[in-house]
Amino acid sequence: MSRDVRTDAEVLASWQRNATPWIAAVRGGEIASRRLVTDAAVLDAVLACAPRSVIDLGCGEGWLALALARRGVAVTGVDAVPELVDAARAAGLTDCRLLTYEQVAQGALHCRADAVVCNFSLIGSTSVDALLRAVPTLLAPQGALIVQTLHPLVACGDEPYVDSWRAGSWAGFSSAFRDAPPWYFRTLESWIALLDLSGLDLRALREPLDPRSGKPASVLFMAQRRG
Template sequence: MSGPERDPEQAILQAWQCNAAPWTRAVRGAAIASRRLVTDAAILAAVARRRPRTAIDLGCGEGWLAHALARDGIAVLGIDAVPALVAAAEAGGPGRFRVLDYDAIAAGMLDERADVAVCNFSLLGGASVDALLRAMPRLLEPGGALVVQTLHPAAACGEQPYRDGWREGSWAGCGEGFAEAAPWYFRTFAGWLASFRAAGLQLIDLVEPLHPETARPASVIFTLGLCDQVLGAAAES
């Protein structure tokens, strides 16, 4: 008799807890070429376009993005579910940091608002991500925006069917020392837009950063606002 099937949402957290140290080394050692060449700068530019005074970095990891935003004069709170990553973030640069998972945020345990909430390659789950997205009205200041950078669906699909569903993860291109990779929930463009719509979010902008060597999309960046705010702004313009 086979054992119980593992919960992929829990497997994500377990994998990141096991791989916090090699991930921190990879990011701080600039070992990931796509980040070094395009995606790090792309998310910074997307956030800068909003000209925020305050930001919440959801799934902040070892803290590089929160540190960069803080050095630009933005008051940043970094949130992550993995204590070792939060400890690395606190030791590595400016900003406030807190250990909290997405389910806790969805349950209302984060009493903070910001001009921008940013998720940089940190929306890996299925139901947990949908719950986090539904929490955005409590996290954003009036006129605020959610900025999401994630794998480009067309590039990340590979040879598998183009439909929403769980996929096996990989640390390919991240360097050495990693244990088992986290699973992740693949979403098509339609899947992302449906999740945003269900959470009361409306697309403001979409950017597809191109890899300078391949001229193919390295990621996709969605900028979203609350539907009532976006519609109100459109009516006034």
């Protein structure tokens, strides 16, 4: 088994262990960057595409999917963690499916939508590569992909600015969290190249600023299905 495959599995295992405190943190408004910047940023980006239907890949406990549904959008949520899927369904997300990214990449998600959104949910390496290559098959013609993720220039820290696995951290979270998942760091150039290789044309790039630091809280890629 390659290191990438093993580490992608470790990402999922960590989220399975931390599902309960994650649900509490999101629903309790404990994550300051989300309250201040990133939740509104991704919601605005999706709504700017005026979609009638959306697939939320890595929907977690369902906050974004439910926010879109309240605005009249038909939403299909997808997550690989049973506890998160159960929480989303219990909160009212009627179409929420338990699937891994590998399963989606292999064609297990039998639906299409006007937009696909991945909100801080593209953490791994090979699983993410395969997932993004499958995204055009999930999109209606001229459909949009919206990705919000850590801004590479801010998240890089003191490490070399090269694609590589990084150690995770729950710094700033409650003591209920443990064994932070590793994550795969990608440069800005690598993200853009991956979108292009996946048959998607980058239409816009946004850098929502954190009012506390004046630095980007995230980066948003808005791409369109090619052809």
